[in-house]
Amino acid sequence: MRLASIHFFPVKSTAGHDVQEAEVHPWGLAGDRRYLVTDERGELITAREQPLLLSCVAELDGDALTLTRPHAAPLRVTPGTGRSTVTVWGTPVEVTDCGDDAAAWLSALLGRPARLHWLDDPTRRPVNPVYGRPEDRVSLADGYPLLLASATSLALLNEWVAQTAAEHGEEAPAPLPMSRFRPNVVVEGGAAFAEDEWKRVRIGGVDFRVTKGCDRCVMTTVDTATYRKGKEPIRTLSRHRKWDGKVWFGINLIPDTPGRIAVGDPVTVL
Structure with a gap:
């Protein structure tokens, strides 16, 4: 597997930026959601x-x-x-x-x-103690320093979305872009949704703990070009990826070591 793309979002819930490399701090990518x-x-x-x-x-x-x-x-x-x-x-x-x-x-x-x-001091906010250590910190992201998503998983989800549309007699939709899910890092290679089982992962020279899967909300239904809400991907995730009363896509990470990551870095499950 390899690191396909890196994204950071200076202001929470606003447009993001694609970058070729980024510094990883204990609380997240440099400049992300401060x-x-x-x-x-x-x-x-x-x-x-x-x-x-x-x-x-x-x-x-x-x-x-x-x-x-x-x-x-x-x-x-x-x-x-x-x-x-x-x-x-x-x-x-x-x-x-x-x-x-x-x-x-x-x-x-x-x-x-x-x-x-x-957030002038990014060491101020702890992560959920159920999933993190006492020293773990997060910026203003929803809960954890980084969110990882898989391009292979998105490809399968888009197949499911097309199947759902056909079953409802709807016109075939355009594939959902990864921007709907607002990840920090996107990996490519490996089996779809294999990330569900990961416990630790290394990107380049930086090691991460996997805390939990990422439960998804209505924000993923907002078209990032028109700013209008639709039914997908929640409708299809509810059929294929629903448990504990939530729908899931992506995994949350906590860095164990600071460092720098770059597009093209190898991704290794530890």
């Missing part, structure tokens, strides 16, 4: 309920961030010093507010009050 958007009460806003967030492109330049979207001129954001506490999936996290200009820009995009925040 920013997030909340409402005026500090409650997380994601593309699950606000798909237009996916149209926002965030470019990193050191500790500064530039937001781009056709609704307004690009905005350069430099985090301030004022801290507040926001809630990420029920867990309070102390973050730095990015100011009123960023709030106004995002509020105009979403049509509702919104604020941008930065």
Whole structure:
């Protein structure tokens, strides 16, 4: 197997970037999900309920961030010093507010009050202790430092999606792109869904623990080109990949060793 692609997302739930190589920190890829958007009460806003967030492109330049979207001129954001506490999936996290200009820009995009925040200290947030060690940390990703997906598994899922459409008398859909699943690393080679059984994996010279599979939500149904929601892949995953009351695609990783990974690196199951 080999590493087929690498992706990071500067602001949680916004557009991502494809890169040829990336630094792996204990809390995730460098620059990945260090920013997030909340409402005026500090409650997380994601593309699950606000798909237009996916149209926002965030470019990193050191500790500064530039937001781009056709609704307004690009905005350069430099985090301030004022801290507040926001809630990420029920867990309070102390973050730095990015100011009123960023709030106004995002509020105009979403049509509702919104604020941008930065996780200034990525060692602040622990992972779920059920699946991690006391020293494990995560940035502002949903739960774990990295998400891995398999191109072979996606190819099989797309076959299933086409079969489901045919059974319902629907027009054959275009294959779902991997961007629907927002992984950090995509591997190619090996059997479809073999990753379900992995316990440890090495990418290049970096070792990772596999914590658990990734249960998927309605965000995967948002078309990343039109920002409209559909039925897939949840409809088909519910037929083929449902257990414990959830549907599954991809696996969550925690780095055991920091280092650098690059597209083309060998991927070895340990």
